[in-house]
Amino acid sequence: MIDFHCHLDLYPKAKEVYAESLRRNAFTWLVTTSPKAFRATSSVLGRHETVLISPGLHPEIVSERFEELDLLTAQIDDAIAVGEIGLDGSKRYAASYLKQKQVFSAAVKRCHDMGGRALSIHSRQAVPDVLELLRLFPDHGVPVLHWFTGTASELKTAIGQGCWFSIGPAAFISSAGKALARKLPRDRVLPESDGPFAQLDGRSVMPWDFDITVALLSDVWSLPFEEVRAQLLSNARMFVNKIGYTKLIKKLI
Ligand SMILES: [Zn+2]
Numbered sequence: 001m002i003d004f005h006c007h008l009d010l011y012p013k014a015k016e017v018y019a020e021s022l023r024r025n026a027f028t029w030l031v032t033t034s035p036k037a038f039r040a041t042s043s044v045l046g047r048h049e050t051v052l053i054s055p056g057l058h059p060e061i062v063s064e065r066f067e068e069l070d071l072l073t074a075q076i077d078d079a080i081a082v083g084e085i086g087l088d089g090s091k092r093y094a095a096s097y098l099k100q101k102q103v104f105s106a107a108v109k110r111c112h113d114m115g116g117r118a119l120s121i122h123s124r125q126a127v128p129d130v131l132e133l134l135r136l137f138p139d140h141g142v143p144v145l146h147w148f149t150g151t152a153s154e155l156k157t158a159i160g161q162g163c164w165f166s167i168g169p170a171a172f173i174s175s176a177g178k179a180l181a182r183k184l185p186r187d188r189v190l191p192e193s194d195g196p197f198a199q200l201d202g203r204s205v206m207p208w209d210f211d212i213t214v215a216l217l218s219d220v221w222s223l224p225f226e227e228v229r230a231q232l233l234s235n236a237r238m239f240v241n242k243i244g245y246t247k248l249i250k251k252l253i
Helices: 014-024 035-045 059-077 091-113 127-136 152-160 175-183 210-221 225-242 246-252
Strands: 002-006 027-031 051-054 081-086 117-122 141-146 164-167 189-191
Touching (some): 002 141, 002 189, 027 081, 035 051, 035 059, 051 081, 059 117, 081 091, 081 141, 091 127, 127 141, 141 225, 152 175, 175 210, 189 225, 210 225
Parallel strands (some): 002 027, 027 051, 081 117, 141 164, 164 189
16 A cells, blocks of 8 residues: 555554554655654654655644744755645635745745755645745655645646645545546546545545545546556656655565
């Protein structure tokens, strides 16, 4: 199994979920929500080549964690991936929007300065601004828009800018979500859980729920399950190769 966007450190029994992920997953991208959480999670869970732990600063907590921005940019220097970062344009976080933009643009700029990173990006109700900041600092690496909920025309622009997309079971609950999933470029889609936040049938989506995403994509793409599964695994190989995480490639074959 594989998971390209997961808050593994935030499950109630994180150590057990981690151990289970090591057993069941060939790859898990653990995105953290703040630079201090990145530090703590890295030391508590330790290093394992199949789990990529990345420093981030989630837009929903920028108002409380803004002073950690310098720590984030320093952590980006030593990372191959960054996330969760991004912008949230919903009303609830309107008061911090300018600070969110400061954080996100500083992070993307640092990725650009450092020659490129993989970025796991939150873009709820803020896709045009996210794409504009990505354009402002080209060669930032490989952007992955996680749980994309923009419009069809925003999706087109994002595809044109070279974005990848990570999607999980919860994104298929609404009919709008299904319609967007149908339009995703098949060779740039990666599976995600977004657990423990993302819920399915009253429980958190788990890092090893890959086949649920495959089944849902197989339905909206009208393709056989095995074909979709092979496509996502091939995308995963392509992606880890692109970001230079080559020690993983063999495990994903
Ligand atoms: Zn997330």
